[in-house]
Amino acid sequence: MERFAFNPPSRDSSQPASARPTRQIPNPVASAFRRKTGGDTPAEPRDWAFTWLLVFTAVLFLRPQDIFPPLGALHLAELSALAGLVALVVGRMARGQTITRMTPEFAGVIALGGLILALAPFSIWFGGTIGVFTDQYAKVILIYLLAVNVIDSPKRLERLTWVLVLAVGYVAFRAVFDYARGVNVIRGGTRVMGSVGGMLQNPNDLALAMVVFLPLAAFLVMRDGPMMRRLVAAFCAFCMMGAIVASGSRGGSLGFVAMLLVLAATMARQRPGLVFAGALAVMCSLPLVPDSYWRRIASITDQSKDDVQSSQ
Numbered sequence: 286m287e288r289f290a291f292n293p294p295s296r297d298s299s300q301p302a303s304a305r306p307t308r309q310i311p312n313p314v315a316s317a318f319r320r321k322t323g324g325d326t327p328a329e330p331r332d333w334a335f336t337w338l339l340v341f342t343a344v345l346f347l348r349p350q351d352i353f354p355p356l357g358a359l360h361l362a363e364l365s366a367l368a369g370l371v372a373l374v375v376g377r378m379a380r381g382q383t384i385t386r387m388t389p390e391f392a393g394v395i396a397l398g399g400l401i402l403a404l405a406p407f408s409i410w411f412g413g414t415i416g417v418f419t420d421q422y423a424k425v426i427l428i429y430l431l432a433v434n435v436i437d438s439p440k441r442l443e444r445l446t447w448v449l450v451l452a453v454g455y456v457a458f459r460a461v462f463d464y465a466r467g468v469n470v471i472r473g474g475t476r477v478m479g480s481v482g483g484m485l486q487n488p489n490d491l492a493l494a495m496v497v498f499l500p501l502a503a504f505l506v507m508r509d510g511p512m513m514r515r516l517v518a519a520f521c522a523f524c525m526m527g528a529i530v531a532s533g534s535r536g537g538s539l540g541f542v543a544m545l546l547v548l549a550a551t552m553a554r555q556r557p558g559l560v561f562a563g564a565l566a567v568m569c570s571l572p573l574v575p576d577s578y579w580r581r582i583a584s585i586t587d588q589s590k591d592d593v594q595s596s597q
Contacts, residue, residue: 334376335435337369339448341428346452348481366424369431377434391433398422446501453498454521456485457528464531475577476533492537495525496544503548503563507556526567530574533581 344365350357374384385391401422405414436442459480463469470477471488479485485494502525505518529541545567553560584590 332372332376332435334369334373334431335441337365337372338431338435339445341365341369342445342448343452345483346449346456346481346485348483351481366428366431369435370427373431373434385430385434388433391429394426394429398426446505449498450502450505450518450521453494454502454524456481456491457495457521457524460491460531461524461527464527472533475575475581477528477531488532489534489536492529492532492534493540495529495532496537496540499525499541500544500548503552507552507559526570530578533578535582535585538582539585 341362344361350359350361377384398418401414401418405411405418408414436445456479460477463480464477467474469480476488477491478488479491485491499522502518502522506515506522508515526541529537549560549564580590
């Protein structure tokens with residue numbers, strides 16, 4: 286993650302840090318800004334590849350085509366990803382760089398794709414294996430290529446994190462709101478489905494997504510900054526926990542408990558008071574959890590409480 290986010294330049298380890306000369310790399314954009322404005326602080330130039338990555342992330346989770354069906358014909362996610370890749374390639378070629386920088390993580394993603402293709406002739410369903418690669422994994426490689434080249438600073442990583450937390454927080458809020466109204470629910474109103482289609486529609490997938498992104502919201506709450514931002518992140522985290530309960534997912538609940546334990550152990554070293562407050566808030570909210578949720582969780586060990594016999 287450190288290489289992915291920061292990519293620190295290498296240093297000559299033969300000299301102590303205090304004795305190493307500092308090499309200033311000329312920045313033509315900054316020089317042009319100074320000549321034009323006469324100032325010493327250059328403005329960060331807009332990186333359209335990174336901008337389109339943020340647009341792609343928001344469209345992927347929010348799925349505006351579900352609200353306005355005519356947008357479905359535009360394939361907004363594919364178009365934004367394609368625009369980002371084009372901007373990336375054009376920008377890097379204009380700077381005399383290769384199409385992409387290679388990191389061990391990106392090499393691993395490519396190697397896994399090569400392994401899929403190499404083993405496809407030995408699979409039970411050759412066409413299905415190739416279809417998974419072309420329809421799904423090839424897109425993963427392209428998006429990873431875009432991300433690994435444009436997320437090159439802590440500031441950009443924080444921006445992407447905010448887009449993820451806000452988008453998933455909105456989906457979580459909609460899930461809790463729908464559950465309270467008895468809308469978009471299944472199993473006699475005991476489980477809510479995602480308010481958007483795609484990968485967050487299934488209740489189990491919805492819960493697991495909340496488990497994955499809730500720690501990001503928690504770390505934004507911990508981060509020093511304006512109180513309003515921290516309150517927004519806390520609200521998103523609260524909605525994600527509510528969505529896990531509303532989904533009635535047993536796997537999501539187990540993942541939620543495991544995630545809380547790891548998160549508490551990580552945060553206790555930096556913000557013990559915040560961990561205590563969070564534990565107190567969770568205990569106070571337990572009486573608000575519906576009985577149907579506890580019955581479904583109990584079916585993990587007692588199949589007689591499973592109405593649809595899916596716990597096994």
